[in-house]
Amino acid sequence: MSPVPTGRLFRTDTGVDLVLTRRFRAPAEDVWASLTEPERTARWFGPWEGQAAPGRSVKVRMVFEEGAPWMEMRIDACEPPRHLALSTVDEAGSWHTELLLSDVDGGTELRFVHHLRGAEGVGEIGPGWEYYLDLLVAARDGTARAEFGAYYPALKGRYEALTAE
Template sequence: MTDSPDDRRGVVTPEPDGGRRLVFRRSWPDPIDDVWSALTDNERTVHWIGTYAGERGSGGTGTFSMTHEAGDEGMPMTIVECEPPRRLVLQWPEPLSWRVELDLTEEEGRTVLVFTQVLPGVDGLGDIATGWHWYLDGLDAELTGGPRPPEWDEFVAQLGPVYAPDRS
């Protein structure tokens, strides 16, 4: 992985049903167990995305609170699949109806994360993709000790047009 924003950018592709698949690929020299910990342990996730309270493991239900979302009291969430340290699939119910898949592999001495979300259409896609990019840059900072992503407004000004070119 390089520091180029293009290398960290999510790729959006159309689905046959009109939905959109959003995929981010990130990698680090850290061991897979360390990356898994950064994705799942509240002591680490609080620094880049938020915390989860509830049952752990496949089928577990609980509440996910995003640290950087104003007034977020938490959202219900289900852990659809949990296969440490390789795969985590999360589902948020209505009104979001989001399913996020996080897959970790080891390739050439690096741990690779493939983040996938399939959305039913294009509504909100630019904001969703920009948001996940921002959070994944936060994960990168958690793992590397590098700089955190800029504040949201600055980040959107820099990267928002990449995901939503018609954004004014």
């Protein structure tokens, strides 16, 4: 099955926001648990350890990346079950993301926002987040995980085209 990209770019005062969405037939509290409980994040992103709280950092193991490296992730805001803001700094730069949950049509919509300084690299970033969000869907549905090759470089051109809109 081919991935269905949902990403869109929105210009902001400080750069651009890359926004991707997924819908779930589940209450926000259950989706929130998939985003925040280490045994559940391990199924689609990676497990984490530490004391999670706003202003604190946790260590996340990126099990779906080559070498399964650990990275530090700061919790900038946590308002269960609606809003989680995270940031990290690594060799790729600084990353600022938000996960926003809202009730939609008897289920829950996840809006994933990656705040970017500019659109550079969106051809790599967008397909990566599509992959991870589809891993979340597969983990929740109990379906097979997609291969990263279906996302990158397959979706790179589609994301680069967003910068021209």
